[in-house]
Amino acid sequence: xxxxxxxxxxxxxxxxxxxxxxxxxxxxxxxxxxxxxxxxxxxxxxxxxxxxxxxxxxxxxxxxxxxxxxxxxxxxxxxxxxxxxxxxxxxxxxxxxxxxxxxxxxxxxxxxxxxxxxxxxxxxxxxxxxxxxxxxxxxxxxxxxxxxxxxxxxxxxxxx
Amino acid sequence: xxxxxxxxxxxxxxxxxxxxxxxxxxxxxxxxxxxxxxxxxxxxxxxxxxxxxxxxxxxxxxxxxxxxxxxxxxxxxxxxxxxxxxxxxxxxxxxxxxxxxxxxxxxxxxxxxxxxxxxxxxxxxxxxx
Numbered sequence: 434x435x436x437x438x439x440x441x442x443x444x445x446x447x448x449x450x451x452x453x454x455x456x457x458x459x460x461x462x463x464x465x466x467x468x469x470x471x472x473x474x475x476x477x478x479x480x481x482x483x484x485x486x487x488x489x490x491x492x493x494x495x496x497x498x499x500x501x502x503x504x505x506x507x508x509x510x511x512x513x514x515x516x517x518x519x520x521x522x523x524x525x526x527x528x529x530x531x532x533x534x535x536x537x538x539x540x541x542x543x544x545x546x547x548x549x550x551x552x553x554x555x556x557x558x559x560x561x562x563x564x565x566x567x568x569x570x571x572x573x574x575x576x577x578x579x580x581x582x583x584x585x586x587x588x589x590x591x592x593x
Numbered sequence: 594x595x596x597x598x599x600x601x602x603x604x605x606x607x608x609x610x611x612x613x614x615x616x617x618x619x620x621x622x623x624x625x626x627x628x629x630x631x632x633x634x635x636x637x638x639x640x641x642x643x644x645x646x647x648x649x650x651x652x653x654x655x656x657x658x659x660x661x662x663x664x665x666x667x668x669x670x671x672x673x674x675x676x677x678x679x680x681x682x683x684x685x686x687x688x689x690x691x692x693x694x695x696x697x698x699x700x701x702x703x704x705x706x707x708x709x710x711x712x713x714x715x716x717x718x719x720x721x722x
Binding site: 436440443444447448451452455456466469470473474477478535550551553554555560575578579582585586589 | 594596597600601603604605607608609610611614617618620621622624625628629
């Protein structure tokens with residue numbers, strides 16, 4: 434894949450990628466965009482080995498997911514919901530209150546559950562595709578989705 | 594596995610839109626330019642390392658061949674070097690000149706091999722980064 438082809442593909446997919454990372458970063462746009470840039474640079478560096486089979490988006494999401502997990506591992510701290518509340522108070526005005534509710538609820542999920550839930554509900558991937566992107570088994574994805582869904586429901590009920 | 598309709602609607606209703614796509618792509622292009630620059634620099638460095646290794650290899654082969662030819666061309670019972678002054682140490686050096694020469698040569702070759710291996714490891718680790 435040439436640089437021009439890569440950029441053309443990224444232009445088509447960047448919004449979906451940024452949306453995915455924005456949800457994973459619980460609405461922190463700057464963090465999400467930094468991760469998106471890092472993931473895209475990684476993708477560019479390994480684009481020579483990429484064989485176009487119409488799965489550019491899921492390939493990008495896989496790299497983005499790994500970049501996010503590495504970032505979380507390097508941070509070594511899981512922000513709890515109170516931290517998230519503090520952070521949201523200084524958010525840019527483009528985050529609606531409803532968005533904040535969802536992001537707050539997402540912030541209570543462990544990274545892997547958050548990824549599975551986001552890929553399932555936001556981007557509409559199937560369990561099989563999520564298992565490929567996150568490099569886990571379909572059973573593990575099902576468990577993550579089930580646990581994540583229950584926690585989200587609980588959190589969103591409390592919030593409302 | 595069935596989707597939770599309420600959650601799905603919530604996610605879909607809150608799909609973010611970005612009005613700074615041009616800025617994002619411009620920033621990415623800048624990063625890719627920097628990556629290209631670093632890649633070219635690394636490739637040039639690797640090329641230089643390769644050339645240096647080839648040169649070292651050729652020099653090693655030639656000097657090794659010359660040394661072996663020299664050793665073979667001299668009589669086995671004649672020392673490689675002698676000293677005008679007579680002392681026990683110098684006499685011992687003269688008597689064992691072939692062994693000493695071979696040991697020094699072996700040490701230099703070992704150092705050369707270790708150096709080449711280190712360079713190769715360095716190049717491999719740089720390529721993995």
